Amino acid sequence: MITLHLRHFSIVEDRGFRLLIDKLEPHYDIPHRTSFSASIIPDLFAKQQTRVKQTIHNDSHPALGMASDIWSSRANDSFISLTVHYLTEDFKMKRYLLDTPYFPEAHTVENILTKWDEVMEMFDVDGSKIKLFSVNDNARNIQAALKRIQNIVPAIPCFGHTLQLGINDAVKNVPGLSNNLQIE
Template sequence: MNEIRYLEAYSATTDLWSSRTTEPYISLTIHFIDDDWKLRSRCLQTAFFPEDHTGAIIALGLKDALSAWGLDEAHLVCMTTDSGANMVRALEINKWTRLACFGHRLHNAIGMCKKVVSTFSYSWKKKNALTSAQRELNLPPHKLITESPTRWGSRDQKSRHLLPTWQDIDVLEAITKALKPLQDFTDALSGEEYVSVSYVKPVLHLLNTNILKPEEDKAGLCEDIKKRVLDYLNEKYKDPTDELLNMATWTHGSRPPTCHLKSWRK
């Protein structure tokens, strides 16, 4: 591919994943501006990766991949990865600038809510402690529910206890209200036809000042979820990439795609 062999600057994205048969693979995609000033992305390879997924081995594998495609790693501006310790270590070893995937961090922030639900759903001790705490604080005896493969419409008498109660519905409504607006950000920051890194800072600002901003006159599960998601994201972006994000934001100097602005203002 001659179009990538002599690039003066490019970024990359990499990820480790498993197939349905649990076989491990590593993918590598590069992003660059072509001679017509259009953003291009090229998935260079998805390679079988049976070796131990240590930082050192991943670091070597990524170096070999860039070399095999004739790419000079000195021209690599940054590489986007998830927050796995082995990926973080791999880029540290190669001394490459790493940019954490915002979508992955957002997913992790939302996932914390699911972990809380699962903790109280599968532990009788914790479930009993929650009931006792609610009783002592004169709170409604709400129960947290988790996903189940059982069909809600089943008439099996043994499954009727799985039908949601009004307390369960209240919990689901609170979670939906808090997390549904975040879907728009996931879509917008997954675009391939524009540079999404320049939107990370504005999105964080919008989440803190509007979308997830706690409402002073309200309290409850919905507000707790918003606070937990914000605390997680704000903490994760207190790292060295902050300078890179600032530079990308001010250099690009534009707003997120207009197709998403209307829903973000709600």
């Protein structure tokens, strides 16, 4: 529940939650929130990471599609995400968010490549042995980083992101356009 619905660990200390669990199973001793943050959630992550690693390596696929983005939280903390996508031999789409690590460093090409390498290594994906495709936003630092990856097909800009940039430019530069559009 905590990971599925992105709830705070402290939910296990809420009176209502405790009453609910007591009704369901009066003899169950709810672990302390630090147990969730220190061992239960990290153990779940490790099991899921192992499962994803095995799936990626056991599935037969000639290439991986990559997507990455750098974004900031409401608290202005910076993160970088990396996902992989591929089709299996029987044309089933598989996609996995590999990681979204904290990224307080400057968003330089070198730092982006370092983070990507760390994530790819964590999942035993060797970019020199498999063809890589990439769809990303139009950020120069991401595009420059992609040009340095050896076995990658030229990056494809994200259509949705490109369209949004065009719409924003049109609204900003065409007088009265925003009056005719429903923009929130």
